[in-house]
Amino acid sequence: MYIYRYDSTFQGLLTLVFDAYSRKAFPDHIMRESDVSLFDGDIRTVVTDNVRAQRVWNGLRKKISPSACRMLYVVWLSELHDVEMLVFRYIRKAFAGERSPELNFGDADVLETSKIYRKVAREAERMRMFVRFQKTADGIFFAPIEPLYNVLPLVVDFFTDRFADQLWVVYDIKRNYGLYYDLHKTTEIVFTQLDFDFSTGRLHDAQAAEDEKRFQNLWKSYFKSIAIKERANPRLHRQLLPKRFWRFLPEKQ
C-alpha cells in the first residue's frame, strides 16, 4: 500500500503524479499536509517541484482538452475528502488511453469529476451573486464571504474586471485569506486580525462609511417592495437563497 503526502498546492499534486509515475508506485491514498495519519511509517512526502509539475501539466494538455485540464484544477479546489485520489485516477485514465476519457460519462470517475466540477462552479457563481460590499470609512468596498469550497481563485478575474474603478476586498473568513484590489492589480492578503462582527458579517458602525447604512436600508426596502404578496413562496425562496448566505445579505437582516 502506497501513501503519499503533499503540501496542499496544485503544483504539489502534479509533482506527486510525476513521482508516482517515475517510481511506478501508484498511491492508494493521498494526504494533505495537515492530515493526521494513523500509520506513520511508510508515507512518502512529496517535495513540490515546479519543473516536474509543469511537465505533467504539459503532458496532460496533449492528452485532454484545455477545458478538461481546467476542470481538474477546479475539482481540486473543492478540497473534498479524497478528491486528490479522484484527480489522480482521472489523470491516469488520461495518460493510459489512446482517446481522452473526458466525454465518457459512463465511467464513474469521469462522471464524479464532472459532478464535483459543477458543484464548485456553482459555488463560484454564488459568490458572484451574493457577495455584498460594504463601504468603509476609508473608501474601500469590503465583502466577507464563507464559501463551501475554495472558490476565490475562480472569481478574481470577474471582480477585477467589473469593479475596476473602486478599491475592494473580498475576504474568505473560513480559509482566512482574501483578495485586495488597489485600482491596478489584485493581490492576495491575509489579515492578522479581523475586526468586524462575525455573527452578522457587518462592519462596526465606526468603520463603515457615513452613507453605508442608508444604502443598505434603501436596498432592504426595495427588496421588500419588489415581492408580490399574492405569490409568496417561502420554500422556493429558501431553496434559491440558502440560509447560509443570509447573514451577509443586508436585505435579510
Place this chain on the structure above:
Amino acid sequence: MTDKTLEKLQTLAEAAKYDVSCASSGHTRKNNGAGLGSAQGWGICHSFAEDGRCISLLKIMLTNHCIYDCAYCINRRSNDVRRATFSVSELVDLTIEFYRRNYIEGLFLSSGVVRNPDYTMERMVRVAKDLREVHRYNGYIHLKSIPGASRELVTQAGLYADRLSVNLEIPSEENLKLLAPEKSYRSVFQPMSYIQQGALESAEERRKHRAAPRFAPAGQSTQLIVGATPDTDNRILHLSSELYNRPTMKRVYYSGYIPVNTYDSRLPALATPPLVRENRLYQADWLLRFYAFKVDEIVSDKHPNLDLEIDPKLSYALRHPEIFPIDVNCADYEMILRVPGIGVKSAKLIIAARRYGRLTSSQLSKIGVVMKRARYFITCRELPVFTIQEAKPDMLRKLFLSPATQRSLKMAGQLSLF
C-alpha cells in the same frame, strides 16, 4: 439624494413589480479599463424575493403617473394610489451606488406615460445616456420602450441599452381593445419593429466596420398577461411562437394575472393568480425554444389548453405512444429530448457517452436521467421491460400525477361512494 428617496423607491418598486422580466442575460461585455461594470452573457441573479422570483436588475419605474387607463394595470389613471417621480440624477446615483455594492446586475427601467409618449421616452433615454457617458457605466441596462414613442427615440435608446422591450400584455387584439381602449396592437408592434430594424441595420453596419455601434445587443423581450382574458393557451402559444420567429425576439414572459383592480367588471374575479397555468406555459415555452418542439405539437384546436395536472412534454408523450420506446443508444438528439425524464443536459451527456459503449440503465440514472419517468419510454442496453406499449397511456397518466392530485382524486372517489 434626499430623504424622500426611500419613499419614492418603495412606491416606484411597488409599481414596477408586476413586470415579470428581470433577466440580465444575452450580452457579454468586458469592462476593459477604468469604468464600472460588465455584463455576463448568462446573466446573474443577485437575490431572490420572497415570492421566489429572481432579483437581478433594479426594476423600477421613472414615474407611476400615467395618462392611460388600462383595466389590468395598477398604475391606471383612475386608481387612487401613491404617485412619485424620480429625477434623472437621483435614479442614476441610486443605480451606481447599488451596483458598486454588488446588489444588482443593472437597471431595468420602465415608466408610466406622462404628457405624451415621446416626452416620457426621452427622460428614460437620458437616464441610460447619463449612466453610460457620465459615469462610464458598463453594466446591464434594460429599457422599456413606450408604446407610441417615435423612431428616433427608440433608435437612441437602442444605442445605450442592452435590451429593449415592449409589452404586448393582452394576447388578442379584440381583448386589448376592450381592456385598454387607448392602445392598439399597432402601437405595440410598431416599436417592436423599430427595435428589430435598428438591430438588423446595426448588424449590417458591423459587417462593414467592426467599430460600428451595437444596437440593443441582447435583443428584445415582451410579456403576456395570462388569465385576465378568455384567450386560450393555443392562442397564447401560437402568438409566442410567431414572436420567436422574429429575428431579435429573445423571450416572451407570461405573467399570471393578479387581480389588482377588483372593482373593474371587465376583468374576471380570481381567488388566486393562475400560477399553475403560468408554470405550464413556461414549460411549453421551453419546449419551443430548447427542445425542438413545434407549437402544433403542444397545443391545437383539439387540445386548446395545456393539461394542468401533467407537464406538456409528458402530455405529448402520452398522446403519441406510437413513437416510443426510443433506443437511447442510437436515436437522434431530438428524439432523445422528447423522452419525459430526460432534459437538455442529460440528452447531451448521453450523446457524448454512448460513443464509448452502450449505456445501461444504471449509467443513465447516474448521468441524471429521471428513470422513474423515462423507463416507460426508452430502451437501453437491457431489454425493455414494461414500456408505454404494455402499460398504456391512461395508466401512466395516473401514475405520474402529483401526490397531491392523486390524493384529491381519491378523496373525490371516496365521497362519490356515499
